[in-house]
Amino acid sequence: MKVIIVFFAFFFVVSAISFDLTFGLKFDDFKNQFGKVYKNEIELRIAEQAFNINLGIVTFINAMPGLAFKLGLNEYADKTFKTFQENFLGLVLPTDPSERGNRVENQNSGIQGRSVTEDYSSVTAPAAVDYRNYSMPVKNQKNCGSCWAFVVLGVLGECQSFQAIDKQLKSSFIESRMMISNSSYNTVLSEQFLVDCDTRDHGCNGGWPHNAINWIAKLAQGGVPATTSYQYYGFRTKCRANVPKIPMNINKTIQNNTAGNEDMMKEIVGSVGPVAAVISVTSYFQLYKSGIFYDSTCSSNCSSVNHAVIIVGYGTDQATNTDYWIVRNSWGTTWGQEGYAYMSRNKGNNCNIACYAMYVL
């Protein structure tokens, strides 16, 4: 008996040491790869511990048979989900229930106003669209809950530069929008301006995209500075309202409360273009690397969304006959597929992807 216990104790000690060694090495690789520098020994140890937990999650999930996606040790792998949640998500649902429903607001900023033909009846969404080639660059919101600002300016910028896709999509509705767009608008717009100045939202503590769009249209007189004159820091600074602004064409701002209806979301993305959407993020999404993400632990309640993204397309993986959404995130290009993710489509509104579509006309 004693012999057996001693043997097992020995075995555990040896395996614990060898685990520590492998983990230690991987953490060093990780630090080098992402140029991580920690303030002090305590922070380093906390990061290492989080990394080792995430390493376990990644190894475990990637070894599971039959999953359509893979996780990876990206630049967020040294953070527990709790820390990540506190610092990198930032969606605040409006407390007023009327602001959560369908909202269509006409804007009268008068800056380069234009009329739009909004006739959904003539539009049939294609079976698949992919706007990535016409998209704004993937950005990084850094340690700030400003996802709402990134999706708003992403959608605005894309709307302004949308004419490039007219060759790809032939619906009359889309073409009518092309006519009034201007591809040279592919300017990189300043999220920091929204973080600092948008009084309807809460800077790095979160916001709601449709509120921010309306704030731009009404209170910023429909203009947004470029990052060249209003740089991104990732923390709130003093609002500089008087920097030069690029006028945006905003005639109408739309919030379609699609309430989990993925067909409706497909109609909108296929006929309108990229839209701002909200999702529920879990620890697996933090570490997403590739494939079609599906998370059975995600809440399916549109009230529990915690992050905003831009849906830039949808389609079906022919090999596995799996439907997906193409989503652009604001966590930099080392996350996911160059900053994009494929998320499950038509699998019960997984992670609440089809709760809201928000865009401008």
Ligand SMILES: *[C@@H]1O[C@H](CO)[C@@H](O)[C@H](O)[C@H]1NC(C)=O
């Ligand atoms: C905005 O669009 C509406 C129709 O949707 C049109 O009546 C109105 O004139 C447009 N506003 C401007 C400033 O062009």
Ligand SMILES: *[C@@H]1O[C@H](CO)[C@@H](O)[C@H](O)[C@H]1NC(C)=O
């Ligand atoms: C995007 O552009 C690349 C390179 O030009 C091309 O190979 C690819 O087919 C394009 N994708 C789409 C969906 O248009």
Ligand SMILES: *[C@@H]1O[C@H](CO)[C@@H](O)[C@H](O)[C@H]1NC(C)=O
């Ligand atoms: C497109 O936008 C640029 C930059 O604002 C402007 O100089 C140009 O005149 C615009 N072109 C059209 C056709 O509106």
Ligand SMILES: *[C@@H]1O[C@H](CO)[C@@H](O)[C@H](O)[C@H]1NC(C)=O
């Ligand atoms: C939401 O989008 C669907 C699908 O295009 C459309 O039928 C519906 O009228 C839209 N609702 C609003 C309020 O825009």
Ligand SMILES: *[C@@H]1O[C@H](CO)[C@@H](O)[C@H](O)[C@H]1NC(C)=O
């Ligand atoms: C969704 O969550 C909200 C808030 O937590 C709750 O009031 C509501 O009953 C939930 N809805 C469903 C269908 O579970």
